[in-house]
Amino acid sequence: MSEPTIFTSDDLRSYLKSTVSERRYLHSLGVAETTAKVLDHFKCTDYTRRWNGFDAPTFCGLAHDIAREMSDASLIEFCKKNNIYLSKEDIVAPVLAHGIVSADIAVSLAGRFPMSWYKAIAVHTTGNAGMDDLALALFIADYIEPTRKFMTDQRRAFYLGSSGISQCAYRVLCDMIDHWRQTGFHDASSGSVAMKEFLERSAGCRYE
Ligand SMILES: [Fe+2]
Ligand SMILES: [Fe+2]
Numbered sequence: 001m002s003e004p005t006i007f008t009s010d011d012l013r014s015y016l017k018s019t020v021s022e023r024r025y026l027h028s029l030g031v032a033e034t035t036a037k038v039l040d041h042f043k044c045t046d047y048t049r050r051w052n053g054f055d056a057p058t059f060c061g062l063a064h065d066i067a068r069e070m071s072d073a074s075l076i077e078f079c080k081k082n083n084i085y086l087s088k089e090d091i092v093a094p095v096l097a098h099g100i101v102s103a104d105i106a107v108s109l110a111g112r113f114p115m116s117w118y119k120a121i122a123v124h125t126t127g128n129a130g131m132d133d134l135a136l137a138l139f140i141a142d143y144i145e146p147t148r149k150f151m152t153d154q155r156r157a158f159y160l161g162s163s164g165i166s167q168c169a170y171r172v173l174c175d176m177i178d179h180w181r182q183t184g185f186h187d188a189s190s191g192s193v194a195m196k197e198f199l200e201r202s203a204g205c206r207y208e
Contacts, residue, residue, distance in 0.1 A: 002108055004109065004110050004111040005109055006109040006110045007052075007053070007110075008053060008054075009054060009055070009058050009059065009062065012054075012059065012062045012063065012109070012110070013029075013062060015109065016028055016062055016063075016066065019066065020065065020066070020068070020069050021069060023147075024065055024068060024069060026147050027065065027145065027147050027148075028061060028062050028064065028065055029061070029062070030061075030141075030145030030146050030147045030148075031061040031062075031064060031065075031138065031141045031142050031145045032057060032058045032060075032061025032062050032141075033057075033061070033145070034061070034140075034141035034144060034145040034146070035056075035057035035060060035061045035134075035137045035138050035140075035141040036055075036057035036058070036061075037141075038137040038140050038141055038160075038165070038168070039057060039133060039134070039137045039165075041160055042133075042137075042164060042165040042168065044133035044134075044137065044165055045133070046132050046133040046134075047116060047132050047133045047134035048114040048116050048117065048134075051113050051114050051117070052110075052111070052113070054110070054113065056114075056117055056120075056134050057134070057137065057138075057141075059106075059110075059113065059117060060117055060120050060121050060134065060138050061138065061141065063102055063103070063105075063106040063121055064099070064102055064120075064121050064124050064138060064142065065098065065102060066101075066102040066105050066106060067097075067098040067101035067102040067105055068095075068098045068102070070098065070101065072094035072095065073094075075094040075095070075097050075098060075101055076091070076094050076097075078101050078104075079097055079100075079101065082104055084097070084100055084101070084104060087190070089189050089190060095125075096125050096126060096189060098125060099121060099122045099123060099124050099125040099126075100121075100122040102121055102122075103118045103119075103121035103122040106118075106121060116132055116134060116135070117134065119131075119132075119135060120132070120134045120135035120138045121138070123135060123139075123191060123195075124138050124139055124142055125191075126189040126190075126191035126192045126195070127139055127169075127173055127191055127192050127194075127195030127196075128191040128194050128195050128198075129194040129195060129197070129198035130198060131169070131195065131198075133165055136165050136166065136168075136169040137165065139169055139172065139173075140159065140165070140168055140169050140172050143159075143172045143175075143176065144156050144159055144160075144172070158171070159171055159172055164203070166199050166202075166203035166205055167203070167205050169195075169199065170196070170199045170200075170203075170205035170206075170207070171207065173192060173195055173196055173199070174196070174207045176192070177192055177196070
């Protein structure tokens with residue numbers, strides 16, 4: 001593994017600014033701030049808060065889309081080179097792999113940060129079963145952060161008015177799945193189906 005080159009959140013912010021578009025940069029700042037707000041709003045404690053001077057929501061929010069603007073070919077090449085498993089779905093729609101590639105790039109930049117942070121970044125695109133509070137908050141924040149044009153304040157209030165973070169993530173997930181279907185972008189991925197079933201089974205979530 002290469003030596004870390006990023007030691008603070010400011011370093012990560014500068015790296016991001018020089019790597020992605022302005023729009024993606026502002027989105028990532030929004031996700032970092034909103035992840036912290038969501039964790040606070042639902043009084044979550046089930047996550048590793050700090051590592052090596054970094055705080056979890058800031059690090060994961062800033063890092064989650066580092067690879068989002070890579071081409072399909074570059075994502076596939078990166079995965080092959082770094083022994084990252086690609087599912088059939090990832091091969092059909094390589095953009096789905098940008099979560100795990102972002103997590104891997106973040107490791108090469110900052111060193112081996114907590115595995116729970118890695119997982120949160122890796123699964124933010126589609127979700128998965130067994131997400132902890134940090135992963136759920138990142139997933140929610142990615143959808144509702146302030147620069148999202150399709151999101152209304154009324155809709156944000158609906159999500160944040162949920163009985164808990166699991167129910168909030170469940171509402172976001174169901175709406176995302178509906179949105180993908182309506183726009184014909186893609187059907188629910190296996191990760192999203194696994195997340196939905198997990199939240200229904202473990203937290204009794206229902207769409208209401
Ligand atoms: Fe993303
Ligand atoms: Fe994002």
